[in-house]
Amino acid sequence: MQQPGRAAEIKANGIGKSFGSFRALDNLTLDIGRGEFLTLLGPSGSGKTTFLMILAGFVQPSEGRLFSDGADITDRPAEQRAAGMVFQGYALFPHMSVEQNIAFPLKVRKKSAAEIKQRVGEMVERVGLKGHEKKLPAQLSGGQQQRVALARALVFEPGVLLLDEPFSALDKSLRGQMQAEMKRLHQETGTTFVFVTHDQSEALALSSRVAIFNHGKLLQVGRPDEVYDRPANRFVAEFLGEINMLPVKGVKPVDNGATGLCEDRAVNMRCKAEAIKGDAILAIRPEHMSIAPEAASGENGIAATAVASTYLGAATKLDLTTRQGAKVTVSVPNEVAAAALSKGNSVWLTWPAEKGFLLPGGGQ
């Protein structure tokens, strides 16, 4: 149906937006590749939705230029940009049937009745709404309304599809189903998808790249595994999932990474430490730490005492306190957690050198 070549390539060049004295978006430069699935992730008020609205043409940037396939579209009104958009809450036309909703962008483009009928039919089938064509949006479930919104935004084969927190109103199981569906639609259409969410697991699961925003600034862009395993700063590290932060002293680069002192024990890191010297923060995800009776010499490890556990079914979340009072959380097999708690005395926390990464010490 859609030629992958039709997907748009977007360049944002120094985009900024102020609402009065509020700086919603600051000096954003970002390339969105052809056919990419890019997620804009951040807490509310971080600027991600503002950027999406600027992409759609609903909000005019205060400065910077926006290019689509090389053409400057900064001043082009929304109705001429041909970006498909799925809104939070769907924004379906309440007085039109499913069929009429999906046909709307084609009617606007003055397609022939025969073509409209054929393409709406295809789209209805593709999103699994067959048999619901004549219904009004109010007669549909949340998931079905979502499908109508997707079909309406994709039927005119836009170069880019913009999605503003489309799943926020759905319950958890339906959300998983719709995520899978959206991934399939992305592959089938080959269109560039730009997706806004504040749910980090959704972002990691769906995207080819994730862009993380906070306070109007773009903090990091990268593949899900890059931003998760190698966050650029503390905010990104914490926003993408639970993480342990341990102070390290005397960090210095070595051949294959860096080394430093954590709780008076030498620890090794695989990451490069050009920018980070002296005191820093060592960050390790809970699932990358294990519990051991002792740490071999040369192995990364610190001593700690288990204080509490939370049973999660497949695993147990165990809270520990290190000798120097740092709080650490690990995700371990249930029986390991039980054993560590019952012992009541010190255990060792160990982790592979490549799973720990350094962040600048202090506030950042």
Next chain:
Amino acid sequence: MRGILSDRMGAALLMAPLLLFLVIAYAWPFLGVVKWSFTLPTPGLGQYGALVSDPLVQSVFIRTLRIAAIVTIVSVIAAYAITVVWVRGSPVQRVLAEFCILVPFWISVLTRAFGWVALLSNRGLINTWLQSIGFISEPLTLVRNEFGVVVGMSHFLIPFAVFPLASAMRSLDERVLLAARGLGSSRMRTFWTVFVPMTRSGIIGSAMIVFVFSLGFFVTPAILGGGRSVMIAELIYLRIFQSPDWGLGAAISVVLVVFVGTLMALLFRHVKPKQLV
């Protein structure tokens, strides 16, 4: 539970004086009017028969319906334009629109009717001006006819037509309009295919209010119609106060009340009362 109960009791107590007033001042006397319609001058259905066969009564009924229909169309269209500015305009436009909507409420209906006479009469402002610029040689007949009645009534009713429309426009989801534009629809097209259909309940409510009000208009048509465009309310007045024909006047009143009651019942099947304010 107790909270709800006491709330209801409280509401009932607060409403009671109004209900009592309506019963004493309207419902009870109206029952008297109903009684007259069946008993004066002689008991029976004679007055209703006369009402059907009297060509004068019929022509007044038809004129009333026609004027009410025209006034409704004129008022709703004008009110729609004003409301769009009031609800969606810039802050300055909103204040101006609000001023234009509220000021008429402070001026008596009588004053406004005479104001229109001053504007529209043969030697009124409009005719004088049109003659002075040489656009017309003889004055246009703008008043003491249906045209004058329609102008005066629309002027009075437009502010009432605004409120149901404003309620509908305010409850409209802004994102739906953005969605239409994002899908490629021009502002004009979005207005006609999305905005107007989505304010349908407001249009219905607004039209019904204006229509029902129009049917019972008395002062404005009496002054601006100059006795030539008599409407139902004026006919009832003439029958009761000028010709001693209380029975026929009462019968016309009953028919008017039943007709308006039916319209209101139809209206509330489509629109909730809270959508009208």
